[in-house]
Every structure is written in structure tokens, then in C-alpha cells.
Amino acid sequence: MTTLDLFAILVFGVLVVLVSVYQLRYRNHPWDIYYPKLAWFRGGIYFCCCYLLSYWTGAMRLLAESPIATAEQLANPAWIAFTLGLVLFIFAAYPGVWAYFTPVFERKKNTLMSAIFGFLWGSSSGQLFLSIWILWGKLGLPEWGTWLATFLTLAAYQPNWHNIYWDHYIAPEHDTPMTQKIKALGCHIPNLAIGLTHLTLYDNYAIFAGAQVVACVSAAVGMRFPAPWVAPSAMNYAHRTAGNPPRCTGYIPKDPLTDPYTPFYPGWKGPAAPDRRS
Numbered sequence: 001m002t003t004l005d006l007f008a009i010l011v012f013g014v015l016v017v018l019v020s021v022y023q024l025r026y027r028n029h030p031w032d033i034y035y036p037k038l039a040w041f042r043g044g045i046y047f048c049c050c051y052l053l054s055y056w057t058g059a060m061r062l063l064a065e066s067p068i069a070t071a072e073q074l075a076n077p078a079w080i081a082f083t084l085g086l087v088l089f090i091f092a093a094y095p096g097v098w099a100y101f102t103p104v105f106e107r108k109k110n111t112l113m114s115a116i117f118g119f120l121w122g123s124s125s126g127q128l129f130l131s132i133w134i135l136w137g138k139l140g141l142p143e144w145g146t147w148l149a150t151f152l153t154l155a156a157y158q159p160n161w162h163n164i165y166w167d168h169y170i171a172p173e174h175d176t177p178m179t180q181k182i183k184a185l186g187c188h189i190p191n192l193a194i195g196l197t198h199l200t201l202y203d204n205y206a207i208f209a210g211a212q213v214v215a216c217v218s219a220a221v222g223m224r225f226p227a228p229w230v231a232p233s234a235m236n237y238a239h240r241t242a243g244n245p246p247r248c249t250g251y252i253p254k255d256p257l258t259d260p261y262t263p264f265y266p267g268w269k270g271p272a273a274p275d276r277r278s
Contacts, residue, residue, distance in 0.1 A: 004064060008055040015048035031169065034236035039170045040228040043117065046170070047124040054127035057134045059205070063127070068206045079202060086198050086211060093187040094215045099222030101179040103251055103261040105235045107172065113227035118213075118220030125216060126209030129154060129192075133199065147200045154192055159184070167248040172236035174223040175250035176262060191215060 022041050029038060054060040073079040129150075136149040167175070175183070191211070199208040226236070240246040253259035258272040 004055065004060055008052060008060075011048050011051045011055075015045065015052070018044050018048065032237075033232050033234040034172050034238075035232045036172075036226040036230045037228045039172070039226075040117070043121065043170045047120045050124035050128040050131075053131050054124075057131040059127050059130040059134055062130070062134075062205045063209060066203070066205050069204055073202060073204070082198055082201070083204075083207065086194055086207070089190065089194055090211050090214050091218075093191060094218035095222070098183055098187050098215075098219055101182050101264050102174050102219075102222050103176065103179075103264075104222075104224045105173065105261050106233075107224040107226055107236065108230075109224055110227050110230075111221055114221045114223075114225040115217050117225045118217035121220060122213035122216030123209065126212035129195075129212065130199075130205060130209055133196070143200050147196050151192060151196055155189070158188065158192075163247045164245050168238040168240060168246075171238075172223065172226060172233075173238045173251055175248075176256070177250045177252065178256075178265070180250050187215075 018041060022038075022045065026038055026041065029035070031038075051060070054063075069079075069083075132153055133146060133150045136153070137146045139149075141149060162171075167173075195208050195211050198204065238248045239251060240248055251261065253262050255272070256262045256265040257267055257269050259265075260271040262268065263270075
């Protein structure tokens with residue numbers, strides 16, 4: 001039995017504990033405001049499922065046994081330029097654009113706990129993406145056919161997963177209708193396109209997954225993801241449509257130019273002064 005086998009058994013055990021405790025104690029818990037403890041439970045269940053899928057598809061083994069980069073790649077100017085471009089994009093997009101266009105409301109900073117959640121989120125998401133790429137590759141598609149199939153699968157999965165479940169039951173409110181568009185077009189779509197292209201050309205599995213770790217750690221810290229012991233809050237509860245299934249709309253301020261939580265809106269003037277007229 002290998003170290004990876006033992007790790008998978010450990011993850012499966014953690015999954016069983018998380019699901020059991022959740023079902024016994026929190027299954028019928030009202031979700032009327034945002035509960036950080038339940039968000040960590042739900043997130044933990046999702047992370048374990050992603051890790052186990054990665055183990056089953058062989059993605060985890062590729063990450064553990066493949067070099068980050070080969071000697072030939074390190075001597076290749078094209079590889080160096082593309083890799084630097086990918087790294088620069090990730091750092092500009094997530095600690096930069098994504099974090100800037102994120103309302104944090106009244107959440108207090110806890111960088112360590114936010115980063116821990118972000119690492120679990122990013123490492124599991126990166127392995128999920130890699131697993132989808134591997135599964136499509138098993139069908140014998142040409143390389144760019146695998147790229148396209150993976151891109152379309154994740155382009156359909158990610159926004160729906162976040163819009164219907166993640167941004168309501170796991171992440172605290174961290175968007176407006178405007179920032180949702182900015183993040184999709186300026187961060188998530190190019191991240192997936194550039195990362196998959198680099199993966200398809202060079203098979204650098206750790207670089208592909210590592211980019212998602214940086215992205216998610218930056219996002220978790222940027223939104224000030226709360227520690228599990230933080231008190232529940234109505235402010236962090238996601239706004240949703242009345243459809244079936246309901247979808248998260250993002251925070252909709254009455255006036256984004258004077259709302260205290262939307263300083264990133266062009267022309268923002270600061271919070272409106274209170275009306276002191278008698």
C-alpha cells in the first residue's frame with residue numbers, strides 16, 4: 001500500500017465523519033442566515049469528494065510523481081515565457097482584480113484561516129479540473145479535442161455550481177451583479193483557457209493545479225472567508241432569485257455610488273451623509 005493509498009483512505013475517513021456529523025446534527029438546520037461553521041462542513045465534504053475523484057482518475061498520482069518542469073522545458077524560452085505569462089496573469093487576476101472587486105461587508109480579517117480554506121479549495125479544485133481533463137483524454141480525443149471538451153465541461157459546471165450552491169451555502173456574499181461579470185470575463189474564463197492551454201502543450205500538472213491554489217487562496221483571503229467559529233450573520237447571506245433552482249444575484253445596492261460596501265464602483269462618492277433634518 002502506497003502513501004497515496006493511505007492518504008485516500010484518510011480522506012475517505014474524514015468524508016465519512018463530516019457527512020455523518022452533518023447528517024446527524026445539521027441536516028435540518030435552517031439556512032436563514034450565513035453560518036460559517038456549516039459552510040466549513042459543506043466545503044470540507046466537497047473538498048474530500050474532489051480529492052477522492054483525483055485519486056480514482058490518477059490525477060493525484062500524476063501530481064505526486066511527475067516533475068514540476070523538465071530540464072528541457074527549463075531550457076526552452078517559449079516554455080519560460082508562457083509559464084511566466086501564466087503566473088503573471090494569475091497574480092494580476094486574483095490578488096489584483098478579483099480581490100479589488102469584492103465587497104467584504106463587515107467581515108474581520110483572519111488571513112490565516114482564510115488562507116487555509118483557500119488552500120483546501122484551490123488544491124481540490126485544481127485536482128477536480130485535472131481529473132476532468134484526464135477523463136476526457138481517456139476517450140482517445142486529439143489533444144485539442146480534450147482541451148475543448150474540458151473547457152466546455154468546466155465552463156458549464158463552474159458557474160452553475162457556484163451560482164446555485166457554492167455562493168449560497170459555502171461562500172459568504174462577495175459579489176454584485178457588476179463584479180460577477182468582471183470576475184467571469186477578467187479572471188475565471190481566461191484562467192481556465194490559459195491554464196488548459198499550458199497543460200495541453202507541456203503536461204505540467206503541478207503548475208496547472210498550483211495556479212488554482214494561488215487563485216483560490218487569493219480569493220478566500222480577498223473575500224475574508226470567515227473562520228468556522230465566527231458568529232452567524234445576515235449580512236453575509238447571499239441574495240437569490242425566486243426561480244427554481246434559485247440563483248445567487250450578488251449584493252444589489254440601492255445606490256452603488258454611495259453604498260459603503262461598493263467602493264470599487266466607478267464614480268463612487270463614499271457613504272451618503274445621514275439626513276439630519278428634523
